[in-house]
Amino acid sequence: MAKKWNTENIPSQMGKTFVITGANSGLGFGTTKELAKKDARIVMAVRNLEKGKRAVQKIKKEVPNANLDLMKLDLGDLVSIKNFSHEFLRKYQELHVLINNAGVMMPNSKKQTKQGFELQFGTNHIGHFTLTKYLFPILNKTPNSRIVTLSSLVAKMKKADIYWNDLHWEKSYDKMASYAQSKLSNMMFGIELDKLLKEKKSHVKSVLAHPGYTATNLQQHMGFQGIVMNFLMAQKIEMGILPSLRAATDTNVKGGEYYGPEKMSNWRGFPVLNEINVMANNREITKKLWGKTEEFSGIKFEI
Numbered sequence: 001m002a003k004k005w006n007t008e009n010i011p012s013q014m015g016k017t018f019v020i021t022g023a024n025s026g027l028g029f030g031t032t033k034e035l036a037k038k039d040a041r042i043v044m045a046v047r048n049l050e051k052g053k054r055a056v057q058k059i060k061k062e063v064p065n066a067n068l069d070l071m072k073l074d075l076g077d078l079v080s081i082k083n084f085s086h087e088f089l090r091k092y093q094e095l096h097v098l099i100n101n102a103g104v105m106m107p108n109s110k111k112q113t114k115q116g117f118e119l120q121f122g123t124n125h126i127g128h129f130t131l132t133k134y135l136f137p138i139l140n141k142t143p144n145s146r147i148v149t150l151s152s153l154v155a156k157m158k159k160a161d162i163y164w165n166d167l168h169w170e171k172s173y174d175k176m177a178s179y180a181q182s183k184l185s186n187m188m189f190g191i192e193l194d195k196l197l198k199e200k201k202s203h204v205k206s207v208l209a210h211p212g213y214t215a216t217n218l219q220q221h222m223g224f225q226g227i228v229m230n231f232l233m234a235q236k237i238e239m240g241i242l243p244s245l246r247a248a249t250d251t252n253v254k255g256g257e258y259y260g261p262e263k264m265s266n267w268r269g270f271p272v273l274n275e276i277n278v279m280a281n282n283r284e285i286t287k288k289l290w291g292k293t294e295e296f297s298g299i300k301f302e303i
């Protein structure tokens, strides 16, 4: 067995069903391809079916027997999330792993989701919260199931906070702070979910992961700075997907753990346990965020 955790450590995933959001690009695409090689059945949840079809073709070129099902999901639209979930529950009897992967980062001007939430908070956090709520019943009835949520290095950086007085950036817009809020919210969601699951003695695990700094489409709005940083600092997608893959498949993983790269202050390297932002362990804050998110999404999420 390899010393550093890598894809050789992943056992056969035959018989397991995964849902991966944002599976057509970057880390979602890489994660899908790797799991397809391990014989998993993967539902690729994408907002653009044409892009999705191209991604399926690309994977099938490398993995001809890939077991892929393309389904439409726009995390920026609560109605689309509901429709996706109903369709999924109609088609599938089991869900072993949900990977809350999709994300948007730092659009230059403030943008909104269909229901009027700021785009990053709305898509990255409220969208995945809502999706997880709808899919929870099937995860709960599938043995050894998990929910993997992607956070980020920025969730521990200077601007990482929950901006309670202006959660949707109506008074002012700071694209970096807004992205950081959304990724800290992902972290708080994953940690609070883990605690709720443990309180209910549920077998479902909630695990967190982040890819360090990986060159993908995510940096598309960063302009020249993004190009330079991708050239100098970024690791390849093959490395960036390892934390998600470990969180999703390693049988030794425990609920509430956070996997990310080992080296260079967790920017690069093989996946190991990383520390969360201490704010995510503050129950008063995580419960408040949970309640607010229930309000925004219009659904109660009880375990």
Ligand SMILES: NC(=O)c1ccc[n+]([C@@H]2O[C@H](COP(=O)([O-])OP(=O)(O)OC[C@H]3O[C@@H](n4cnc5c(N)ncnc54)[C@H](OP(=O)(O)O)[C@@H]3O)[C@@H](O)[C@H]2O)c1
Binding pocket: 021, 022, 023, 024, 025, 026, 027, 028, 045, 046, 047, 048, 051, 073, 074, 075, 076, 077, 100, 101, 102, 103, 104, 105, 123, 150, 151, 152, 153, 183, 210, 211, 212, 213, 214, 215, 216, 217, 218, 219
């Ligand atoms: N790359 C990094 O260094 C890094 C670092 C920390 C965290 N992350 C996190 O990793 C995750 C994956 O990002 P990536 O780097 O792979 O970026 P990416 O290549 O841009 O992929 C993002 C994916 O999310 C999808 N997406 C965006 N908005 C969506 C929506 N409303 N509904 C459904 N899907 C939507 C995109 O679809 P389209 O192709 O249609 O746009 C794309 O498939 C994100 O959560 C990101 O925050 C990445």
